[in-house]
Structure formats: structure tokens, C-alpha cells
Amino acid sequence: MTPPTFTDAAIVAPPFAAGAAESAPPTAHAASWAADVSRLTRPRIAVMVLATVVTALWLTGGRPENPAAVAVLLLGTALVAASSSIANQILERDTDRLMSRTADRPLASGRLGVRDAWWLTASTLIVGMACVWASCGWQPTAAAVATWLLYVLLYTPLKQTTPLNTAVGAVAGALPVAIGWLAAGGPERLAAGDARGGLAAAALATVLYLWQFPHFMAIAWLYRRQYEAAGLKMLTVVDPSGLRAAGQSLAAALAMVPASLVLAVPSGSVRLFLAAAVASIAYVVASIRFAVRRDDASARILLFTSLGSLLGLLTAAVAFGRPV
Numbered sequence: 576m577t578p579p580t581f582t583d584a585a586i587v588a589p590p591f592a593a594g595a596a597e598s599a600p601p602t603a604h605a606a607s608w609a610a611d612v613s614r615l616t617r618p619r620i621a622v623m624v625l626a627t628v629v630t631a632l633w634l635t636g637g638r639p640e641n642p643a644a645v646a647v648l649l650l651g652t653a654l655v656a657a658s659s660s661i662a663n664q665i666l667e668r669d670t671d672r673l674m675s676r677t678a679d680r681p682l683a684s685g686r687l688g689v690r691d692a693w694w695l696t697a698s699t700l701i702v703g704m705a706c707v708w709a710s711c712g713w714q715p716t717a718a719a720v721a722t723w724l725l726y727v728l729l730y731t732p733l734k735q736t737t738p739l740n741t742a743v744g745a746v747a748g749a750l751p752v753a754i755g756w757l758a759a760g761g762p763e764r765l766a767a768g769d770a771r772g773g774l775a776a777a778a779l780a781t782v783l784y785l786w787q788f789p790h791f792m793a794i795a796w797l798y799r800r801q802y803e804a805a806g807l808k809m810l811t812v813v814d815p816s817g818l819r820a821a822g823q824s825l826a827a828a829l830a831m832v833p834a835s836l837v838l839a840v841p842s843g844s845v846r847l848f849l850a851a852a853v854a855s856i857a858y859v860v861a862s863i864r865f866a867v868r869r870d871d872a873s874a875r876i877l878l879f880t881s882l883g884s885l886l887g888l889l890t891a892a893v894a895f896g897r898p899v
Contacts, residue, residue: 611681615664615695616657623885624656624751625649630889631755631779634841635764635772637897644710648758651706652751655719658700662727665692670735674801711758718753725750738810741795741823745787752780771841775896778837782888785834788827789862790881792820796865796874821866824877828862831855835888842896850891854884 628649632639639645664671664682671683681687700723708716726747733740756776765773792810795802799811810820835851861880865873 611686614680615661615682615687615692617660620660621653621656625653626889627751627779627783628652628755628758630892631752631776632759633755633893634775634779634896635756635761636759639759645758647706647710648715648754651703651708651710652719652754654699654703654706655723656703658696658703659723659726661692661696661699662723663731665689665696666727666731667734670805670807673805674798676798676801707754714757714762715754718750718757722747722750722754734807734809736808738808738813738819740808741788741791741810744791745784748787749780749784752776752783775838775841775892778834778840779892781834782831782838783885785827785831786858786881786885789824789858789865789877790885792824793865793874793878793881796820796869797871797878817869821862821869825859825862825866828855828859831858838888838892838896844895847891847895850887850895854887854891858884 632645664680667677668680668682668689671677671680677683682689682692704716704720707719725743730740730744730747733743753776756772759772761772761776795809795811796817799809799815802809803812810823811817814820832852832855835855836848838851839845839848858880861873861877865877867873
């Protein structure tokens with residue numbers, strides 16, 4: 576729940592080495608603590624998860640009747656996402672030490688102990704689940720927990736055994752749509768004969784699933800040597816030529832075009848249709864460039880295009896996509 580932060584600083588303060596804590600000035604200690612919290616919880620992933628939930632909520636139910644409940648829902652979702660990020664780093668601490676991009680993470684570097692990290696994982700998960708349940712009931716809570724389980728217990732260990740880990744991780748990345756759809760009463764609306772919100776949510780989940788393949792293949796290409804050194808079975812490690820990674824990226828980007836256009840069907844919005852067409856076609860162009868060149872420059876372009884296309888799609892969906 577790639578995704579997206581704590582409610583109580585006392586809960587998350589990591590125990591630093593005694594000598595460093597005593598010798599460092601308070602401002603340096605606070606800055607170091609804040610940096611470690613950010614590395615543990617990966618707020619950029621949390622933001623993506625929350626944006627997904629908000630978009631699904633809006634496309635399903637429009638303006639919420641109880642904004643306070645939505646705020647609690649988002650807080651709980653953020654905590655569950657933070658918990659999954661911490662658990663992921665616990666399980667990957669040994670491989671993280673072997674990659675320069677992750678070697679300075681709190682657990683990999685030894686600044687935070689494993690037992691303390693498990694306490695943080697459990698506390699943020701329990702509090703997050705309680706917030707989601709209190710705000711919107713058991714169904715969104717079940718979706719949030721399913722996302723956590725899929726990301727932590729399936730996707731994370733699969734990275735060491737098979738390149739199919741990306742396909743599994745993409746499911747976890749798309750599941751936050753279910754949190755928003757369920758929180759907005761999607762099943763009840765569908766049972767009452769209103770299928771527009773369900774269609775919009777299904778299209779959004781499909782878009783998010785497909786979007787992740789070019790995005791992660793670009794990352795896998797850029798860090799392929801580090802992944803290989805850590806023994807992680809990314810597709811760019813199994814196939815160093817990059818042909819399979821490029822093929823998956825292009826196939827997913829092409830499939831994302833019609834899925835993005837379907838996102839505009841429930842609202843009938845021409846502006847959303849045009850925005851979806853531009854964003855998805857730009858993604859295809861960047862994927863084609865990567866497929867042809869398979870170099871670091873084209874991978875970086877694909878990575879930045881992936882972020883821009885997703886931002887554009889989610890923004891357009893909220894601005895123009897509410898079913899009427």
C-alpha cells in the first residue's frame with residue numbers, strides 16, 4: 576500500500592546510539608531523527624496512496640458528507656502504509672546493506688534495532704486499522720490490511736526469488752482504490768443500480784496496476800547493478816539486455832491507454848478524456864524510447880514521465896471525472 580505520518584512523536588522516536596545522542600546538539604539530533612522517520616515511512620509512497628484513496632472516494636461518492644471521517648480515514652491509511660514500509664525494511668535490511676541507495680536506511684545502518692522496528696510496525700498498523708475502522712467501517716479496513724499483507728508478506732520476499740515480484744507489487748499498489756471505493760459505499764451504490772462509480776473505480780485500479788510496470792522497470796534498469804549485487808531477482812537482473820523489461824513496459828503502457836480513456840466514461844467529460852489521452856500517450860512514447868535505447872537516459876525520462884502522467888491523470892480525474 577506502495578503507500579504515504581505518525582500521530583505521536585513518542586511512539587516513533589528511534590533509539591540512537593548513546594554516544595551520538597549525547598554529543599550531538601539538539602538541532603542536529605532532531606534533524607537526524609526526522610530524516611530517519613522519513614526513511615522509515617517513505618512519505619512519498621504514502622502521498623501516492625492517499626492521492627489514490629482520495630481519487631477513488633471522489634469518483635465513487637463525490638463530495639463527502641463527513642469530512643472529519645475522511646480525514647481520520649486518510650490518517651489511518653497513512654499509518655498502515657507507514658507500517659508496511661517499516662516492515663519492508665525490516666525484512667530487507669540485509670539486502671539493503673548491499674546497495675548504496677539503501678545502505679543508509681535506519682535498519683540497514685544499525686541506527687535502529689529490529690525489535691524496536693517491529694514495535695513501530697505493530698503500533699502504526701494497529702492504530703491505523705483502528706482509525707480506518709472508526710471512520711468508515713470494516714470493509715475499507717479489510718482492504719487496507721489486505722494491501723499490507725500483500726506488500727509485506729508476498730511482494731517483499733518474492734523480490735529475492737522471482738522477477739514476478741513486480742506483478743504482485745502492482746496489485747498492492749492498485750488496492751488502495753478499493754479503500755476509497757468501499758469507504759464511499761461503493762458496494763451499496765452498485766447494488767442500488769448505480770454502476771458509474773464502480774466503473775470509474777475499476778478503471779482507476781486498472782490504470783494504477785498497469786502504470787507501475789514502466790515505472791518500476793525504469794527504476795530496475797537504473798539500479799540493476801545494485802539489485803544484482805544484493806541478489807534481488809529484478810527483471811533487469813535476470814535479463815541484463817533489458818529486452819524483457821522494455822517489452823513489459825511497452826505492453827503495460829499501451830494497455831493503459833484504453834484503461835485511461837474508460838476512466839472518462841462514467842462522467843462523460845471531454846476534458847478528462849483529452850487529459851487521459853495526453854497522459855497515457857506520453858507514457859507510451861517514453862516507453863517506446865526506453866524499449867529502443869535501453870540506456871540510463873531513456874530510463875530516467877521514463878521514470879519522470881511516469882510520475883507526471885500519473886499526477887496528470889489523478890488531477891484530471893478529481894477535476895473533471897465525478898460521475899453525474
